[in-house]
Every structure is written in C-alpha cells, then in structure tokens.
Amino acid sequence: MVGLDEPQRRWEFPSGTRKERDMKLMAGGPMTWAAQRFAERIAIVCEGEGQSLTFHELNADVNRLAHALRAFGLQPGDRVAILQPNCHRFILALFGVQKAGLVPVCLNTRYAAREHAIILNDCSARALLVAGECVETIAPVRGALSTVEHYLCTDGDADGMLNMTAVMAAQPTCEPGIEVEADALARLWYTSGTTGRPKGAMITHAIQSEHLKLFLMNMEVAIGPDDAMLHVGPMTHASGNYILPHVVRGARNVILPRFDPARVLETVVRQRITMLHLVPTMLFRLLEVAEQGTFDVSSVKRINYGAAPMPVSVLRRAIQVFGPVFRQHYGLTEAVQPVTLLLPEEHVLEGDETAMRRLASAGRPALGVEVRVVDDQGRDVKPGEMGEIVVRGPHVMQGYWNLPEATAETLRDGWLHTKDMATIDEDGFIYIVDRKDDLIISGGFNIYPREVEEALYGHPAVREAVVFGVPDEEWGEAVMALVALNDGQAVTADALIAHCRQHLASYKKPRFVRFVPELPKSAVGKVLRRELKAQYRSSVP
The missing domain is CATH 3.30.300.30 (ANL, C-terminal domain)
Known part of the structure; x- marks a missing residue:
C-alpha cells in the first residue's frame, strides 16, 4: 500500500491498446447514428419555408454536401465558413462540413461585410457557403478574402458562385467514411465581439463529444423522439447548442427564421414544442403577447434562458404564465452551457427568503463541471465576497485560434478564467454580478x-x-x-x-x-x- 507521503505511480495504457485506437473518430458519426435509428422520423421542420426533412433525407443531403466539398480538394482540418440565417440549410451545412472532416466556422448574419472579412481572413477559410439573402453583404469584401477559393450559394444562383443544390445533385448519398483525430478541430466558434475583436474558440471532436454527454446528463427531463426544440434565436449562437442533443435523441429541430412573439406562441401550440431557449428580451416580448391571449403551452417541458442578466421581475411574471418550466444555464463560447444550472425546482417565488433570493443566481455547478469564484491571487473567496468565475471541465475550449497570448491569459493553471465577476453563497449558488471589464x-x-x-x-x-x-x-x-x-x-x-x-x-x-x-x-x-x-x-x- 502506498503511504500518504509517497508518490503514487501513474498507470499508462500500453502501446496499441484501446486508448490509442479511440483517438480516431468517424466524422459526423452522430448524424449517421441518428439516421440509422430514426430514419423515417421528422428531423427538421423549417417553419419559414414550410419544409420538413426526415432523418434519412437529412443524412442523404449531408452526405452529398460532404462528398461535394471533398471533390473540391479540401483537406481535413480546412475551414469552411457558413453564412446562413435560421433555416434547414444551416443544419445541413453544419453537419455536411463536419462529415467531410472539415471545420465549420459560422458567421453572424447581422455582421457587416468588414466584420465577416476579419473572421474569414483570421481563420483562413477555403470555402464559403452563403445564403442568397447574404450574397450582397459579402460582395464588397470578396476581393479582400485572400484564402477563400470556393463560393457556394446555398439556395439558388448568384454571380460568381456555384449553386450548392446543383453541386450536391451530382454526388452520391453513401457515407463519406472519413476518420478524424479526436483532438482535431470539430468547429471554430467565434466570440460575439461584445468585449472586443472576435476570437475563435477551438472546439475539438473530443470536446464536442464531451459537451454532448454533459448536456444530456444534466438534462433533468429526458429528450425523446416525441420532443421538439424550437429555435427562435440565431442557431450560430446558444440555440445551436441544442441541435445535436435533439438529433441523437430522434427529436425534431423546429426552426423559425426570426423571433416574432406571436408566431413563437402559435408554433409552440401547432408543433407541440417541448423546449425553447430564450434570452431576457425575447421572454419579455413573449410575455406581452402571452398575457393578452390564450395559448395552450402545456407541451413545454423546459424554457432555458441565459446569455444576459434576467430581471427577477420578468422571471416572476414568466413563471406565472408558463409554469415551473424555467431553467437558467450559464455558459460561454469558451465553455458552452451547462457550466452552472438553476433548476426549475430552485425557481422559488414565495416562502423562504433565502430560496427566493436564489432566483437572482445562476445556480450551482453542473454535473461534471468544476466552478470556483476566486480573487486576483487565485484563492477561493468567502461567501458574499466578489471574485472571478473560473471553470474546469471536459468541454472547455482547447484555446483561441492564432492567439497564444490570449489563450495563456485565459487558460491558466488548468482553469478557464471567464472575466465574469460573481459572489457565491454558503450553499454554492453563484450570483453573477458583471464582467470584470465593465x-x-x-x-x-x-x-x-x-x-x-x-x-x-x-x-x-x-x-x-x-x-x-x-x-x-x-x-x-x-x-x-x-x-x-x-x-x-x-x-x-x-x-x-x-x-x-x-x-x-x-x-x-x-x-x-x-x-x-x-x-x-x-x-x-x-x-x-x-x-x-x-x-x-x-x-x-
């Protein structure tokens, strides 16, 4: 027996055993897996275009796109940018790029041409999949995009671009069968830029898999084939984190092109939506409509919220309208939700003052994630004292693309330093106060x-x-x-x-x-x- 003062030996896997074999993954494996198990079930409903796809149909299109991209000579690890509003083609592009062993870089459709150029040049994108409505946005900077060789319009013809649908039509529907290293990039997710120049958070295939596990095991209500996620915010951001968990459970991803309160409520009723993700502004506007009419929202199991501070007064009204279905999650581009969770049963409206006060908190650390609140010397603060949130977990990014100094500043001593200032109470509930920079x-x-x-x-x-x-x-x-x-x-x-x-x-x-x-x-x-x-x-x- 090893004594307390003796160093323990570290056991290592022998060469050639399972650990080494597991370092390779099949690109786009979750999509293939879901198509095999839920082939004829509806995978996507695009409310904006009145179109739906089964898992079999979606996977076939994903495979065609993957083959088309490889036919251009793109190699594993090359970056492919996606400029696409909320519709089924966003999901098609996302999975198609990954199945080709390539790295998707999703662009915010609200950005100006110059902002797109900054990201496209920073990541050295070799291809751009762009929606017809965004072609004019990108046109002024095409000459400044030094690395982009292939332009594909995702929904029609455009000058100087290939028609993606026509390109896909010439490709087979069989699985590409491309293997990737587990520590290879799966996606490059750029920060929103609200605190400065956007930075590309590097998410590997292993990190993406770990995030999927964390998401599902922290979901206190199981997702199944009869469930439906309604995407009302940009799928390039937080809403997009719900796509894969619903795909692997055979559930529907229902997509609205933009947020419209009345249409959201109508879609909830018609599609029997079970899950939504909302930011505070959306919830406030939804309440203005919901409180004026009668909508059957009984199908909703969870309304997840985050991304910005939620006024407690708005949350109280929301619980009265929708019932005890609210769950707050705190997360960030560098460590996507869940990092902390405030569960529905912790949304207390009356009774114990301590419990009611926690309505203003971001909850406690999610299962599988370590969260601390520390001072400038990295020491845990006492309850009620201000400090910075630091995070450790298997879903934390690998680092920032092409920014070694920013990576070293953010990932220190094994912890992700978030620059989010908070206090923590005696029971581990975390109260986010503000950004350190604010x-x-x-x-x-x-x-x-x-x-x-x-x-x-x-x-x-x-x-x-x-x-x-x-x-x-x-x-x-x-x-x-x-x-x-x-x-x-x-x-x-x-x-x-x-x-x-x-x-x-x-x-x-x-x-x-x-x-x-x-x-x-x-x-x-x-x-x-x-x-x-x-x-x-x-x-x-």
Missing part, C-alpha cells in the same frame, strides 16, 4: 453595473436599462444609465435616481440618466454596452 470605479469605490440595473428594473416604468461608467474629472468615473420605458409609462430622470438611492448606496446611484426608445443588442440579445459607452462618454457635461 467595473466602474468612482471615487475609489467599485460599482458593478448589474446591481444598478437591477435597482432600475425594480421601477414599474422601466422596460430595459444599461449602466456604464463615463469620465468624471472629480471622481474618475460617474455612473450613467440608459433607460427604455414601458409603453404608456412616464418618469423623470430625477425620479429614477431617487428610486435607485432607496435601494443602493448613494455612490452607486446614476449621476446621469438618458431615455432611449430601445437598447441596441447583438444577435444573441446582449446589450451593446461597449458601443454605448463609447458613444456617450463624450456627451456628458
């Missing part, structure tokens, strides 16, 4: 925008609010709030400042309040705080 320092005091925003949300006239720091000669920074009001409501800036003073220390209250019709947001529903701060920092007297 901290306001006024007169030497630290002010986190989210706590000011929560105070503003407590006023009945406030629909949306964002807070940031602006230069102040005396205090260094002053607090500014941009506020959008509920329809038919009126309130003065002084009244909102006084309201905040009732709920916050005086130094945290806004010095300046500006009213706007609506707050600008990214494609995933995050308020563009950095852009607003840059816009307003010079407008303060």
Whole structure:
C-alpha cells in the first residue's frame, strides 16, 4: 500500500491498446447514428419555408454536401465558413462540413461585410457557403478574402458562385467514411465581439463529444423522439447548442427564421414544442403577447434562458404564465452551457427568503463541471465576497485560434478564467454580478453595473436599462444609465435616481440618466454596452 507521503505511480495504457485506437473518430458519426435509428422520423421542420426533412433525407443531403466539398480538394482540418440565417440549410451545412472532416466556422448574419472579412481572413477559410439573402453583404469584401477559393450559394444562383443544390445533385448519398483525430478541430466558434475583436474558440471532436454527454446528463427531463426544440434565436449562437442533443435523441429541430412573439406562441401550440431557449428580451416580448391571449403551452417541458442578466421581475411574471418550466444555464463560447444550472425546482417565488433570493443566481455547478469564484491571487473567496468565475471541465475550449497570448491569459493553471465577476453563497449558488471589464470605479469605490440595473428594473416604468461608467474629472468615473420605458409609462430622470438611492448606496446611484426608445443588442440579445459607452462618454457635461 502506498503511504500518504509517497508518490503514487501513474498507470499508462500500453502501446496499441484501446486508448490509442479511440483517438480516431468517424466524422459526423452522430448524424449517421441518428439516421440509422430514426430514419423515417421528422428531423427538421423549417417553419419559414414550410419544409420538413426526415432523418434519412437529412443524412442523404449531408452526405452529398460532404462528398461535394471533398471533390473540391479540401483537406481535413480546412475551414469552411457558413453564412446562413435560421433555416434547414444551416443544419445541413453544419453537419455536411463536419462529415467531410472539415471545420465549420459560422458567421453572424447581422455582421457587416468588414466584420465577416476579419473572421474569414483570421481563420483562413477555403470555402464559403452563403445564403442568397447574404450574397450582397459579402460582395464588397470578396476581393479582400485572400484564402477563400470556393463560393457556394446555398439556395439558388448568384454571380460568381456555384449553386450548392446543383453541386450536391451530382454526388452520391453513401457515407463519406472519413476518420478524424479526436483532438482535431470539430468547429471554430467565434466570440460575439461584445468585449472586443472576435476570437475563435477551438472546439475539438473530443470536446464536442464531451459537451454532448454533459448536456444530456444534466438534462433533468429526458429528450425523446416525441420532443421538439424550437429555435427562435440565431442557431450560430446558444440555440445551436441544442441541435445535436435533439438529433441523437430522434427529436425534431423546429426552426423559425426570426423571433416574432406571436408566431413563437402559435408554433409552440401547432408543433407541440417541448423546449425553447430564450434570452431576457425575447421572454419579455413573449410575455406581452402571452398575457393578452390564450395559448395552450402545456407541451413545454423546459424554457432555458441565459446569455444576459434576467430581471427577477420578468422571471416572476414568466413563471406565472408558463409554469415551473424555467431553467437558467450559464455558459460561454469558451465553455458552452451547462457550466452552472438553476433548476426549475430552485425557481422559488414565495416562502423562504433565502430560496427566493436564489432566483437572482445562476445556480450551482453542473454535473461534471468544476466552478470556483476566486480573487486576483487565485484563492477561493468567502461567501458574499466578489471574485472571478473560473471553470474546469471536459468541454472547455482547447484555446483561441492564432492567439497564444490570449489563450495563456485565459487558460491558466488548468482553469478557464471567464472575466465574469460573481459572489457565491454558503450553499454554492453563484450570483453573477458583471464582467470584470465593465467595473466602474468612482471615487475609489467599485460599482458593478448589474446591481444598478437591477435597482432600475425594480421601477414599474422601466422596460430595459444599461449602466456604464463615463469620465468624471472629480471622481474618475460617474455612473450613467440608459433607460427604455414601458409603453404608456412616464418618469423623470430625477425620479429614477431617487428610486435607485432607496435601494443602493448613494455612490452607486446614476449621476446621469438618458431615455432611449430601445437598447441596441447583438444577435444573441446582449446589450451593446461597449458601443454605448463609447458613444456617450463624450456627451456628458
């Protein structure tokens, strides 16, 4: 027996045993597996085009696309960019690229041409699969894309591009049978750029497989062939994380081209939707419609939310309308959800004050994931103290593409440093306060925008609010709030400042309040705080 003070021997797999053999995987294996087991079941419903595909039909098209891409001479590991709005062709492109042993890079359809060019050149994409409606967006920068050799229009003809449907028609439907290394890139997922230039998070096939396992084993309600996921947000972002789990369970992926509250509710009723992913703005707009009508939403098992802070007042209304089906998950591009989970039974509306307070938390670490809140020296903070969230788990990215210094800064001592500031309570519930970069320092005091925003949300006239720091000669920074009001409501800036003073220390209250019709947001529903701060920092007297 090894003593406590003696180093234990590490057991290693002998050469040629299963560990080495398992280092190779069949590219696109989950899609093939699902097609074999659920061939005639519906895999995709594209509400925007009134089209549906069975698993057999989807897999056949995926195989055709994979063969077509390989026929261009693309080699395993080459990057293929996808510029596609929400529709069945996004899923086809995603799986087709992966089955060819290539690396999909999904582009945000809301980006401008210059932003697309930055990502395409950064990842050295060799091919671009672009929707007809996005052809004009990419046209101004085609001459600046030094590595893109093949342009395919996914839904028709376009000048200087191949018709993807025609190219696929000449290819067989048999499995490509391409093997890839487990530690080879499966996808390159770019950050949203809300805190700076987008960075490509490298996700390997092994990491993708581990994420699928974590997702399914942390889903407290089983996904089965009778279930349906409704995609209402961009599938290039958080909503896309639900595609593969539903594919391997034989469930339907139902797609709406864009978010429209009435249409979402109508689709929930018609398709008997069981799962949705919403950001706070979507949920707020959904409630405005749901509270005015009668919709049978009894099929819904889970409404997952995240990506931005959820006002507790909105969450309370939502639970009253939809019932106890809400589950918060915290995650990020570098370690996709689940990282932490606030389960439905932890969404307590009345009774114990401690339990009710946890409605404002992001929950506790998911099964299989380690989460800590640490100070600047990497030491665990005490309950109630502020620190940075760090994460360790099998689904954490391999690093940032072509950014070794940023990788070294983010992945330190085996932990992913998120730059998300939070507190933790005695029972392990984590309360996200703000981004480390968004901290306001006024007169030497630290002010986190989210706590000011929560105070503003407590006023009945406030629909949306964002807070940031602006230069102040005396205090260094002053607090500014941009506020959008509920329809038919009126309130003065002084009244909102006084309201905040009732709920916050005086130094945290806004010095300046500006009213706007609506707050600008990214494609995933995050308020563009950095852009607003840059816009307003010079407008303060």
